[in-house]
């Protein structure tokens with residue numbers, strides 16, 4: 001698989017309401033309710049765009065329980081029923097509403113300590129190799145769900161409740177937080193293949209940590225960019241299945257930050273375009289983060305880090321136009337000729 005593969009243009013339906021006929025609810029023994037696909041869903045389709053039943057901010061379980069009780073009382077009976085029917089992995093505890101909430105809640109944004117629960121999105125089960133992605137769209141004040149690969153009728157819509165961790169870390173987290181033993185296709189791989197997947201995922205975790213080191217960004221941007229390139233190769237080996245993943249969008253944005261910090265507008269514009277394309281698939285054209293990436297692709301100098309260093313100074317117009325794919329990637333990732 002080429003690491004340079006351009007992302008297919010998503011058949012997204014931004015601006016259009018998601019089609020409620022795309023899926024139905026079914027009960028699967030041992031798993032509970034699930035969303036099952038009725039008609040083929042192309043890559044990038046917005047499957048759901050849902051308002052939370054309510055949101056609450058993380059505090060003590062006791063205070064959360066009181067807040068949820070108040071908010072539940074204010075809801076229509078049908079919405080109350082929807083919340084009360086959600087799975088609770090913490091039954092028998094002192095604060096039952098908090099238990100149901102933390103089993104199902106999704107954060108309202110990546111760093112937010114406010115989270116929401118949803119009548120339909122909270123019925124989506126987990127897979128370590130999911131076919132869809134949820135995201136809080138702050139402009140719409142709704143949670144969206146997009147197909148991150150084509151999904152066929154009869155297939156269950158799944159999202160990933162964990163990060164891209166090795167199986168031993170995923171299992172421990174899922175057991176503790178949700179009370180189940182994951183039996184997804186990835187976790188059921190024969191031992192030898194699972195070991196290879198775990199090795200790749202360990203590498204993803206280490207590279208992610210290295211790329212997040214702000215000192216490296218300033219002191220050795222070449223090494224930071226090489227780590228992004230390596231991460232792209234490992235992510236494609238481990239996760240590429242004809243679709244996309246938010247990890248791709250993130251790593252391309254990391255590459256934007258590294259290059260623009262050192263004044264390289266040419267490369268930053270290409271990386272921003274790729275981050276934008278990955279975001280369109282995962283979050284939709286109207287997500288604020290997608291629009292932000294589009295803005296950097298148009299004008300990389302609008303990034304707050306631009307001008308910190310002139311080490312790799314270039315203009316956007318200096319993106320080479322006459323290189324073959326391989327040569328272009330070597331230029332983009334600053335791969336030194338041996």
Ligand SMILES: C[S@@+](CC[C@H](N)C(=O)[O-])C[C@H]1O[C@@H](n2cnc3c(N)ncnc32)[C@H](O)[C@@H]1O
Pocket residue numbers: 030031032033034085086087089103104122123124125126127178179180181182183184
């Ligand atoms: C957010 S709910 C998903 C909807 C749930 N199936 C229901 O009936 O309400 C999360 C719970 O679903 C179940 N679940 C989700 N993914 C699963 C999986 N891959 N294997 C087994 N159970 C799973 C677990 O009980 C988990 O705590």
